[in-house]
Every structure is written in structure tokens, then in C-alpha cells.
Amino acid sequence: MTEVEDTPTLCEGDDNEDSDGWDEMEVSGEQTTCLFCSSQFHTIAVALDHCRSEHQFDLLELKTKYNMDCYSFIKMINYIRLHKPDPHIITESCVALWDDDVYLKPGEMEPWLMYDFDDLGSTPSTPHYAIDGKTPISNNINDLQRQIYELTLQVREKDNLLKNAMQDMAKMREVTKTIVESGDSKILIPTNVASIPAGYDNEYFNTYSHYGIHHEMLSDTVRTTSYRDAILNNEDVFKDKIVLDVGCGTGILSMFAAKAGSAKVYGIDQSDVLYKAMDIIRENNLYDAIHLIRGRIEDTPLPVDKVDIIISEWMGYFLLFEGMLDSFIYARDNHLSANGVILPNRCNISLVGISDSDKYDNHITFWNNVYGFSMKCMKHEVVKEPNIETISSDTVITTPFILTEINLKTCQTNTVEFSTDFKLQVTKGGVLTALGGYFDTFFDLPNSVSFSTGPHVMKTHWQQTVFYLKNPQNVNEGDTIEGNLTCSRTKKNVRGLKVTITMNQEAQEYLLD
The missing domain is CATH 2.70.160.11 (Hnrnp arginine n-methyltransferase1)
Known part of the structure; x- marks a missing residue:
């Protein structure tokens, strides 16, 4: 049986002149169906509370986790309606599964898309937050529950913002302490990529989260076919060897190495494109041969101590721009076996x-x-x-x-x-x-x-x-x-x-x- 929340409309006392402006309400005669079951509700706010309590699907946490905007919200709703996933698949995913413009295409009438997502966790979006910032008391228990839920969402988001700010301050204190304790003549200034504090290098890696740059590199036939030929025309070098691909991106070099007969290939990349690389590896049935790791090579332990071959496409403009040579050198000095091979050399x-x-x-x-x-x-x-x-x-x-x-x-x-x-x-x-x-x-x-x-x-x-x-x-x-x-x-x-x-x-x- 479909559960319907009995929430009366909020037009009691319509004859009161002070109620002007209160008729822009979320409540309407059209019912909202839960995203994950057949339960129906008169308001989005109550439906949100139901999703949080019954399905452990907290929209505010997702908004913070994926830095969602209203377009991302629309795509998520369309994704859920189209694929009907279990809620835990969405909440436990490392990436936004709906991050594709195909989910912006309009479908059937969907009450969820009428929700003012930008207001979630910021200013209250219900009419109960009235005059001079004071919240009027309502005799309707559902209205009160909705007010409490909206306030809870705001407090939770502010707690998340405060937590992030305190973490940033802690990082700043740690760096400042190191600088002060080192003395004026030994002020800590990064001299290579390995000396950049963990977490301070994200802006660089975020540039490789955009798919356009990977399309540009893969379309570069001089670059890509040279690596392919160096690997596949030298299968005897790769056969039964353990290979490390530094800055693996979409995994193209790792797949060449696997195709050349490598015993195991470890690909490492800090960029979010690694999650797509995982899909690519599965799509080509190479998950047994290739193991992908998300992280900076300088900060991330590998499953093996030494590898036989290191491959990397680390070159930047004027060869040395971007400093990825530093990461290549770090991998060489810390993970390459004594008689190992590096490509290019x-x-x-x-x-x-x-x-x-x-x-x-x-x-x-x-x-x-x-x-x-x-x-x-x-x-x-x-x-x-x-x-x-x-x-x-x-x-x-x-x-x-x-x-x-x-x-x-x-x-x-x-x-x-x-x-x-x-x-x-x-x-x-x-x-x-x-x-x-x-x-x-x-x-x-x-x-x-x-x-x-x-x-x-x-x-x-x-x-x-x-x-x-x-x-x-x-x-x-x-x-x-x-x-x-x-x-x-x-x-x-x-x-x-x-x-x-x-x-x-x-x-x-x-x-x-």
C-alpha cells in the first residue's frame, strides 16, 4: 500500500490580511513520490526526511560531498528515475554517477525538479520562516517537523563548513610551525614536487580531471603511437615483468604494458580521472593484469616494494613545465629495482x-x-x-x-x-x-x-x-x-x-x- 503523509494545506486563515505573500508555498495538490520507494508525500521537505530516515539518503551530505549545484541536482534526480539504483550505491560512490549532460534532458513531469535546491542548507525555503527572522509557531505537527528538519540541515552544513575551515587552519598552523622552528635562515620553501605538503597540490591534479585534456593527449598520434611502439615492439622486455605507470591518466600506457605480457601493471594517478580509468580497465577485461591506485606517488605506498619497469608520460611544455619529472625521479629512486628499466630514458x-x-x-x-x-x-x-x-x-x-x-x-x-x-x-x-x-x-x-x-x-x-x-x-x-x-x-x-x-x-x- 502506498504511504501518504497527511499534511494539510497551509492556507488556514486566508482571510487574514497579514498572510499576504505566504501563498508561494511548496505544498500543492500534487503528491511527491519517494526517490527509492512508492511512498508519496505532499511536500518535498517531508519526502527528504523520509529519504534520510528510511533510506539513509541525506541530500545535504551529498550536496557537500560532491559540491553540487542545481544542475547537478537535476541530473541526479533524472539519473535516479532512469536507473532506479539502491540509495547506498549513490551514497557510497566515490564519484557523482550522474555527471553526464545526458541527464539534463527533460523527462516526465517530476515534482522533485521543482524543489529550490540552492536553498538546501542555507536560507529556509518554506513559508514558515516569517517576519524579522522569527519563526511563527504552528499547530500542525508536520509543519513543525518540517521546520525542525530545515533547521537541522542548516546546522549540519554549517558544521561541515566549520570542520573544513578548522582542518585548513590546522594545515596552516603546521606549515607555519615548521617555518618558525626552522629559523630565519632555513625558511621552508618547496624545492621540488615531493616537498609540497600533501593536499596542497590538488589544483594541479584537478586540471587533469577534465576529459578534454585526455582526448587531446590520446589524439596526439606522435606521442601515443611512440609509447605504443616502444612497448609492443619490445615485448621481450615487458614479458612477466612488474610495471609501474606514473601518472597513468586514462590507463592507456598501462594497457599497452599489459598487452605486451607484463605480469602485473600498477598505475597511479592523483586526478579523479583515475575512476574513469578503472571503468576503462574493466571494459577491456584487464582488471586481473592492471591494478590502479589513486594518490601522489610521493605520498602513497605501493602494493610492491620494487618494480622492474617504470613508464610515464611526464613531459610538459618546454619539457620541464609542470614538474612531473620530479615524480618520475621519486618513483625511480624509491621503487625501481637495481637493474630496472625506465621509459623514456x-x-x-x-x-x-x-x-x-x-x-x-x-x-x-x-x-x-x-x-x-x-x-x-x-x-x-x-x-x-x-x-x-x-x-x-x-x-x-x-x-x-x-x-x-x-x-x-x-x-x-x-x-x-x-x-x-x-x-x-x-x-x-x-x-x-x-x-x-x-x-x-x-x-x-x-x-x-x-x-x-x-x-x-x-x-x-x-x-x-x-x-x-x-x-x-x-x-x-x-x-x-x-x-x-x-x-x-x-x-x-x-x-x-x-x-x-x-x-x-x-x-x-x-x-x-
């Missing part, structure tokens, strides 16, 4: 001279006249930001120069800090408008594989890093362009880079941050 960074007046005008000279207004003051800041773009090969006017070579079996985290004098031989005359940086990657295996991100080969998602000059200069074929490039971490962000290029006794700073 070599990289280098190169520099070329560029002559492209059109792009220079679009990017820098543009600020001289913007719809009739001078914005020249912007040029000083704009030129400090390296541009990630594809350099046309016909705009390259010098030979390349290798700035640094990295042996990934022996390098340390200070590899990011280097200074190199460079010489670029001009191959055709023109106006030098910028310098371009790119990197090459090597897999030295029995069947070797390598790829380049330079302007002379197929485009990759890394493209090239372009350093525009404040003062372009004329050069002639046969000239030598001499200078120095210094690379270091930015002080405020160890994942960022500061590049200083000095030519003709003029230094110019660039920030990749």
Missing part, C-alpha cells in the same frame, strides 16, 4: 631562431593600437609569457642548438635548473622575432623508438614554446646569434619555470606558470 631540449613578422604583429604589436586606443603598457607583460604555438618550418631561420641533455636513469630534481650558452647559425636572412624551444624523447630499447616535438616534424599537443623578443633584430645568412638561456623553478610554484634569455647584453625574463 633520454630527453633533450633544443632552441631555434624564428622570423615571423605576422605572428609578432598579432601577438605583440597588436597592443600599439586597439580599436583606436593605445595599450602599449600591456606589451611589457605580454612579452613575458611564452606562447605555446605551432611554428611553421619556413619561419625557422637558424640551425637548432641543444640546450641540455637529460639521462633519466641518473638525473636529479635539480636538472630543471640549468644555464647554457648557445650559438645559432643563421641559415637565411630576415628579422629575428622570437626563439623557439622544443624537446626530443628517446626509448633506447632493442627496438628503439624516438620522437620530436620540433617544428620540422608532425605537430604534437606540446607544439613549441615561443619566446618573443622585446626588440627584434635583423640578421643575415651566415651570422651567428649568441646568447645564454637560464632555466629555473619559479619561487611561488615549483611546477612553474622562469626562463631568462640574454642576447646582446640584454636579459629578458619569461614565466611559464
